[in-house]
Amino acid sequence: MTHLAPLSRRFFITTGLSAAGGLVVGLALPGRADALPINAAPWTPAGDAKAAEVNAWILIEPDDSVIIRVAQSEMGEGIFTALPMIVAEELECDWTKVRAEYAEAHRNLVDGRPYQRMGTGGSGAVRRSREFLQQAGASARARLIAAAARQWGVAPAECAARDGKVTHTATKRVLGYGALASAAAKITLAQEPAIKTPDQFRLIGQPQARLDTALKVNGQAKFGIDMRLEGMVYAAVTTCPVFGGTVKHVDDSKVKGRRGIQQIVPIPGGVAVVADSFWRAKQAVADLVITWDEGAGAGTSSDQFRKEYRDALDGPAANAKRSGDVNAAMAKASKRIDALYEAPHVAHAAMEPLNATVHVQADRLDAWMGTQDPDGALQRAATAAGMKPEQVFIHNCFLGGGFGRRAVNDELTQAVIVAKAVGKPVKLVWTREEDMQHDRYRPQAAIRFKAGLGSDGMPVAWDMRTAVGSISRSLGRDPVTSGVEPSAVEGLANVPYAVANLNVDCILKNTHVPVMFWRSVGSSQNAFALESFVDEMAVAAGKDPYHFRRDLLAGKPDFLKVLDTLAEKGDWSKKQPAGKGRGIAIHESFGTIVGEIVEVAVSPKGEVKVERVVAVVDCGHVVNPRTVEMQIESAVIYGLTAALYGEITIKDGRVTESNFDGYEMVRFADAPVIETYLALSGGSKWGGIGEPGTPPIAPALCNAIFAATGKRIRSLPIKNQDLSGRA
C-alpha cells in the first residue's frame, strides 16, 4: 500500500519528479507497444526520466523540450494539439519541441484536483479550461524567468522569455528552459502573472499541424483495443438483446472444451466468454445458447414508440419557455401553419468498438481504455471492484471516436467484473454487433410546431412542443422533477428568432431503450425540426428563406454576420438548374453559431447526391484554425450519415441493425465538397467546436431537397422518403 499513499503536489515540485503514465504524442515509444509493465507506480517517469515537473501541466527536459499534459480526451477533435497550444502560448516555449501526454485521473483524485474536471463533452475542452491553462503556462514562465534572474543576480523584470529561453536583456545572457526547470519548480511567486488577452496571442489563432498525426499514419498510435499485457486473456460479451433483460439459462455445451476457452463469467444482463484470443472468445460467445428473460421491453417496436411519442404531444407537458400570449396572438394571425417532425434513435457507432483492459490486484486496479470521462471511469471501476477510488488507475488511450458514447463506460464495469473473476489481466472487447445493439442512442423524438403569421408574413405566435427521451433519467442521474431537461429543449427554448409570442413545452418520455448524448445532443434533432419549419414559414410567407431568417434575426449582429457571409460564400443568389437545390440553415449550440448551405442533386428516381456544403462558423475565437476546419468537416459528415441513413429500429424489443451492412454510413462516394469559413465575433465569446457543425446539416439538406423537388421531409432518415418524380 505504501506506493499508493497520496503524494502531495509539493512532493513533486520539490523532487522534480515527472510523470508519464499515459501515452506521449510525438514520441515513437519503441518497445512500449507490447507487454507494458503493469506495476508502474503512480507518476513514475517512463520515457521522460530526466524531465522536471514545473507544475502539474508542464514538464521540461534538459534539451528544452516540453511535455504538456492534457486532461481531456483525444478522440479526433484535435485536443492534443489545441490545449498544448494554449499552454505554450503563455509558456513561450519552442512549439516545435512540444509533446503532449495525458494527465492522470488518479492524480486528479489524490492531489487536490489539479486538472479540475477531466471529462470531455459539450464541446467544452477549450471553453472550460482555456483560462486555467493560460495561467498554468504563464505561471511556469514567470518561475522560469525568476529562476534565471536569481542565478544571474538580477531583477526578473530585466529578463524576457521566448522560444524556450530566458534572456537578460541588458547583458544578452541566455539560459534555456531545460537548465532552469528544476529551480523554477521550487520558486514561489509573490504574485501570479496576468494571462494574455487575445490581441497578444502569437501561437493561438495560427494554424498548426496536429501533434498526433505522425503516430496515426503508421499504426503506432495506441488505442484501448491495442493494449497488451503480460499474461493477458481476452473476453467477448453478449448481453440480453432486449434492453433491461437478464439471463435465464446458458447452454455452453457447444463451446465446452473448445481450444482456448477458459471461463464463462456472468456480467450484468449477460455473460462474458474468456479465452486466450479474442477471436476464439468471439466465436464461442456466438455459439452459446442462451435463454433470456426479456423483461419489460419484450415485444415492443419502433412503430409503437413512434405512435406513443406522437400521442404524447397531446398529453400533459412542462413549460420550458413562455413569452407573450401565444393563444391570443394565434387567434389574430392571418395565416396558420402546423407541422410534426420526427427523429429516430441513432447509434454513435464509433470506429473503435468499446473495450477495456483491466488488471486487478489485491490493493490496486489498473484500466487501459479510451474514455471521455477518466474521473467517472475511476469511480466506476472502484465501485465495480469494491475497492477504494484511490486504488484505481485509469490509463487513458487514444479514443477511436467518442461522439458522446465513451462518456459512460459500461464496458469498464464488465471488464472489472471479468478480471476479478479470472484473476488475470483481461482485455474485454465488444463486437461491432454488441456495440451497435447495446449503444445508448440519441433519443427518439416527436416535435410539433404551430405558428401564426401576421399580414406581413412574419411570425407573430409560435408554439413548440417536443416529446423526447430524458437522458438524465435513462442514466439514472436525475429524475428531472421539473419535467424540463435542458438538453431536450436546447435549440428550441433558446430560439434566436424574434417572435413576440412564444411557447416551448417539453414532454419527457422514456422507453426501455437507453439514450444518451449523441454529438450535439438535443440540438441535433431540434435543429432539424426548427430550421426545416423556418423554411416552411418562409415558403408560407412567400419569402426567400435567407431573407426571412435575416429579418427575424435583426439586432443580432453575430447571427447576421454568419448568415450574410454564408449567403455570399454559398452563392445563395445564384440560380440552380432543374433537379438541383440549395438549402440553408443556421443554429447556435455550445456557444457557437454555425450556418450551412447545402447544394443537392435529386435524380428523377429520387436518389440524393449532396454535392457541396458551405459552412460559416462563429466560435468567437479560434485556437487552431486547422482543427476547427477538420471538426466542421467531421461534424457535417457525421450529421449527413444520420440525416441520410441513420435509424435504429426496434422490433420485438431489440435492435434489428447489427453491423455496417444494415447501418449505412457516408463513404467517399457520398461525401460532398466542404468549405469552411470563419466569421468570428471575438470579444468574450469562446464557443465550442466539436459539435456545433452537426445541427445545421440535416435541415440545410432537407431544405435543399425541398428546393430541388418541392418535397418537404418531416421525418428522418431521408432514405425512407420517396423523392422520385420531381414535383
Next chain:
Amino acid sequence: MIEISVNGQVHRLDVEDDMPLLWVLRDELGMTGTKYGCGIGQCGACTVHVDGEAQRSCSLPVSAAAGTKITTIEGLSPDSSHAVQKAWIAEDVPQCGYCQSGQIMAAAAFLAANPKPTDADIDANLSNICRCGTYPRMRKAIHRAAALIVR
C-alpha cells in the same frame, strides 16, 4: 502449423485454419496497427496488402494467406516515407485515427493500380468507412500522393 510472411518476416503459427488474418496479426503476432471495425468486410479498418492487393483481413482465413506476401501498415515503409503517408501528414488527414491504417493501405494499393485517379475513380474504388469524416482531406491527400509518385 501455418506459415505466413508478414512484412518480409516468416512466422510459423499453430492456429486454426479459419482464424481470420486480422486476429492472427493482432493477437498472435501483436501487430496492432491493423484494426478491427466490423469483422464482416464492411468497413475496411483491417485492410492489408496480400501480394500487393488490398484485402480486408477480417474476412480472410489465415490458411488462405499462407504462401502469400502480406504487408501491414507497420511494413508499408520503415519511416512513414511512403507517398501516401507523406501526403497524409501534409494534409493532416487523421482525426481519431482508428480507420487510418486501413485507409492508407487501401489508398496505397489503389494508387499502385490507378496512378492518376479522378475523383470518380476514388468514389468508385475506395469504400472504407471513416466515422470522423476525413474524406475531404483523404481525397486531397490521394491526389497529392499521386503527384508524389509520378514525380
